[in-house]
Each structure stands twice: as structure tokens, then as C-alpha cells.
Amino acid sequence: MKPFAYHQPGRIPDAAKLLTSIEDSKLVAGGMTLIPTLKQRLASPPALIDLSRLENLKGITDDGATVTIGAMTPHAVVAASKLVQAKIPGLAALASMIGDPAVRIRGTIGGSVANNDPAADYPAGVLGLGATVVTSTREIAADGFFRGLFETALEPGEIITAIRFPVPFKAGYAKFKAPASRYALVGVFVAKFADGVRVAVTGAGSGVFRVPPMEEALSQNFDPSAIAAIRIDTDGLTSDIHAEADYRAHLVTVMAKRAVDAALS
Amino acid sequence: MQISFTLNGRPTTVDVEPATLVAELLRERLTLTGTHIGCDTSQCGACVVHLDGLPVKSCTLLAPALDGATLLTIEGLHGAPGSNQMHPMQEAFREHHGLQCGFCTPGMLMTAVALATEKPDLTEADVRHGLEGNICRCTGYQNIVVSVISGAAAMNAAKGE
Numbered sequence: 001m002k003p004f005a006y007h008q009p010g011r012i013p014d015a016a017k018l019l020t021s022i023e024d025s026k027l028v029a030g031g032m033t034l035i036p037t038l039k040q041r042l043a044s045p046p047a048l049i050d051l052s053r054l055e056n057l058k059g060i061t062d063d064g065a066t067v068t069i070g071a072m073t074p075h076a077v078v079a080a081s082k083l084v085q086a087k088i089p090g091l092a093a094l095a096s097m098i099g100d101p102a103v104r105i106r107g108t109i110g111g112s113v114a115n116n117d118p119a120a121d122y123p124a125g126v127l128g129l130g131a132t133v134v135t136s137t138r139e140i141a142a143d144g145f146f147r148g149l150f151e152t153a154l155e156p157g158e159i160i161t162a163i164r165f166p167v168p169f170k171a172g173y174a175k176f177k178a179p180a181s182r183y184a185l186v187g188v189f190v191a192k193f194a195d196g197v198r199v200a201v202t203g204a205g206s207g208v209f210r211v212p213p214m215e216e217a218l219s220q221n222f223d224p225s226a227i228a229a230i231r232i233d234t235d236g237l238t239s240d241i242h243a244e245a246d247y248r249a250h251l252v253t254v255m256a257k258r259a260v261d262a263a264l265s
Numbered sequence: 266m267q268i269s270f271t272l273n274g275r276p277t278t279v280d281v282e283p284a285t286l287v288a289e290l291l292r293e294r295l296t297l298t299g300t301h302i303g304c305d306t307s308q309c310g311a312c313v314v315h316l317d318g319l320p321v322k323s324c325t326l327l328a329p330a331l332d333g334a335t336l337l338t339i340e341g342l343h344g345a346p347g348s349n350q351m352h353p354m355q356e357a358f359r360e361h362h363g364l365q366c367g368f369c370t371p372g373m374l375m376t377a378v379a380l381a382t383e384k385p386d387l388t389e390a391d392v393r394h395g396l397e398g399n400i401c402r403c404t405g406y407q408n409i410v411v412s413v414i415s416g417a418a419a420m421n422a423a424k425g426e
Contacts, residue, residue: 006266006283006329028327036306037274040283048283051328076319101376101396105319106326112266180308182397 001038007049020157022047029111069159071110078108090171109161123208128189128200134162148207172256172263186251190259204248224257268332271340287323288312299339310399313372320379338373354416363412365403381417
């Protein structure tokens with residue numbers, strides 16, 4: 001790692017001001033992606049702004065029709081939350097599948113969503129549930145938040161403070177993980193609401209995306225059989241050392257069926 | 266920057282560069298070399314320590330995160346106070362041959378103690394899932410799993426005494 005200055009602001013406006021005023025500075029939440037990136041010298045920011053001292057960024061609140069998770073809430077806390085398990089069990093299950101136990105203790109939902117790794121789990125849950133990303137300056141709908149490979153709608157100096165999830169009738173997540181990294185080779189989140197079903201896929205392409213034909217079929221009949229014959233196009237899917245695009249396309253259908261099964265169980 | 270924390274029960278203050286990993290700080294500055302660095306990419310778990318009671322990978326933790334915290338390393342595990350005995354989990358690993366070369370063992374023990382503390386009646390499935398972030402290239406895990414279940418029972422029994 002190259003040397004950097006370290007700031008631990010206590011208030012969100014102070015953090016935002018540091019982020020804007022120090023060129024190329026980076027926010028650090030749990031550090032589960034950023035620290036390995038610094039160690040490999042893929043990034044060498046002049047300063048890190050540590051979010052762990054900020055108030056009110058940790059914790060989960062029940063707002064009735066929605067559940068709000070503070071940006072600095074670790075995956076292990078979401079996975080073990082009785083509230084999330086009761087209201088959106090598919091999201092608690094997703095959190096329990098991220099990385100390994102030690103990673104889940106440090107890694108945070110805000111960090112995962114802001115980073116938007118193409119194989120991260122949370123983007124599938126956020127897009128699949130049609131959640132709202134709450135930032136230091138505004139609220140952004142999930143459909144407009146994720147912009148492909150590591151890109152989001154976040155403006156310079158903008159900090160995620162929470163994610164607000166609508167409570168679905170049913171939701172489930174299924175993931176085929178890369179055995180060494182535990183990232184999703186393909187992960188699919190499905191959620192059934194009064195006005196239809198949402199299906200979001202991570203790991204398969206350069207960023208999380210929805211699958212309208214599966215959403216329509218599942219809105220008619222929320223059963224794995226409804227999507228068994230739907231195969232997504234390989235255009236834009238990733239081919240790499242772990243899997244060819246063709247295999248990823250196959251896995252999307254398999255994982256979508258398993259996610260519906262999980263939602264129904 | 267100056268950071269102060271409790272290290273294995275003792276108040277500790279050190280001056281560190283912010284770009285210092287906790288695993289480096291422990292091994293190179295504080296000469297606590299029981300914490301091992303295997304992969305250095307937060308996958309193998311040889312570097313697991315307890316930060317405020319929770320198992321974390323010290324190769325992927327910046328030293329500033331220690332400020333004000335409580336850190337427990339493998340050197341801080343021990344049996345009944347004054348007894349000069351090993352921790353029940355360490356005894357269980359010895360008893361059940363839960364190691365061969367021993368490189369991964371400090372991390373295995375720290376993760377195992379955390380697992381047993383969180384859930385005293387561990388099942389085999391709990392242990393296998395809980396050890397997902399700790400890699401051993403010698404044993405095939407069978408004896409490690411047996412050791413952890415036995416160690417958890419011993420920890421539970423010791424707690425009841």
C-alpha cells in the first residue's frame with residue numbers, strides 16, 4: 001500500500017466536505033473491497049475518509065411497509081436480524097451468503113452498493129426489491145442507480161446513508177458461487193409485489209440487470225415452472241476463466257427457478 | 266497517527282502509519298507472530314483475530330480501526346487463569362489431531378472459539394459453514410471439524426463449572 005492520510009469525521013456533512021475537497025480521496029466503510037484494492041496498488045488515493053465514526057449510519061428500522069438498513073450495517077447483522085428475517089427473509093438469506101463469516105462481520109451494505117461490483121450480491125437484492133438508495137443529498141430509485149461495471153448514479157461528494165426496502169409478499173435469492181472468491185458466478189433475486197414480480201441478476205454481465213420476460217411469466221404464475229423454458233440471450237454476458245457466457249445464461253434460468261423455490265419455501 | 270487499544274487484556278498505544286495492516290502491526294511491530302499471513306487476500310483465514318469479540322481477517326484491516334477497540338490474538342488464548350493450561354479449543358485440536366503442518370491453526374482456533382462462543386451446541390453443518398473462510402491444505406477438515414465440536418463442548422462445560 002502507498003501511504004495515505006486518514007480522516008475519521010464524526011458528521012456526514014464533514015465527510016462529504018472532505019470527499020469533495022481532497023481530490024481522488026476515497027470513502028472506506030468495511031474495507032472488504034477497498035483494502036485489497038489498495039494492497040494490489042490498483043488504487044492509491046491520497047486520503048481515506050473512514051465512515052465508522054459517523055452517527056446514525058448503523059442499524060435496521062421497521063417502517064411498516066418498508067425496512068430501512070443503515071449504510072454502515074454489516075452483512076452479519078442483516079443476516080441475523082430478526083426483523084429482516086421476518087419481513088424480507090430473502091434479503092437476510094442473501095446477506096448470509098456474502099463472502100465468509102469474517103468478511104460478513106466487516107463488510108457493509110452501503111459499501112457493497114456504492115462499489116457496484118458486477119458479481120456482488122447486494123445489487124441483486126436492491127434492484128430485485130426495487131429499493132431506494134438514500135444518500136446525503138437525495139433519494140435514488142434502484143432502477144436508476146446501477147449504471148454498469150462499478151458505476152452508479154452517485155455524484156462526487158455524495159454518500160449513501162441508508163437503503164430503504166419495500167416489504168414484498170415473497171422474495172428469494174439463489175446464487176451459484178465461484179468457490180474460491182465466493183462471489184456470484186450468477187445470482188438471481190426474485191420478489192413478488194402486489195403490482196407484479198421483479199427479477200434481478202448479478203454476476204452474469206457487466207452489472208446487475210432485470211429480466212422482463214421472467215418478470216411477466218412469474219407475474220402470471222409465481223412458480224419455477226413458469227420460467228423453466230425462458231433462456232436469456234448471451235449478448236453482453238461475461239465470458240471469463242470461471243465460465244463462458246453460454247453457461248452463465250444457463251445458470252440465470254437455473255438460479256431464477258431456485259430463487260422462486262426459495263421464495264415459496 | 267497514534268492509536269490506543271486493548272491487546273490481549275493489556276492497554277497498548279502505538280504510533281502507526283494509517284496504511285498499516287493489523288497483521289503487519291502484530292507481527293512486525295509487536296512481535297506477536299502467532300497470527301499468520303497465508304494468502305494476504307482475505308481468503309485463507311490464517312490471520313483471523315477477534316476485534317471487539319468478533320472474528321475478522323487482520324490482513325484486511327487497517328490499523329486505525331483498532332483505536333479504542335479490544336483485540337484478541339492467538340497469544341491471548343489460555344486455559345483457566347493461573348493453570349498454565351491451553352485453551353479448551355487448543356486442547357481439543359491437540360487431542361483430535363486437528364492440524365498437521367499447523368500454519369492455518371491460529372486462524373482456525375480463533376474462528377472456532379468465536380463460533381463456539383456464539384452457539385455453544387454446534388452441529389457439524391454449523392462448523393463446516395462457519396469455517397468457510399478458513400482454508401487448510403493438509404487435513405481435509407475432518408479432524409478440524411471433530412476438534413471444533415469437541416472444543417465447543419469443553420468450553421461449554423468449563424463455563425458451567
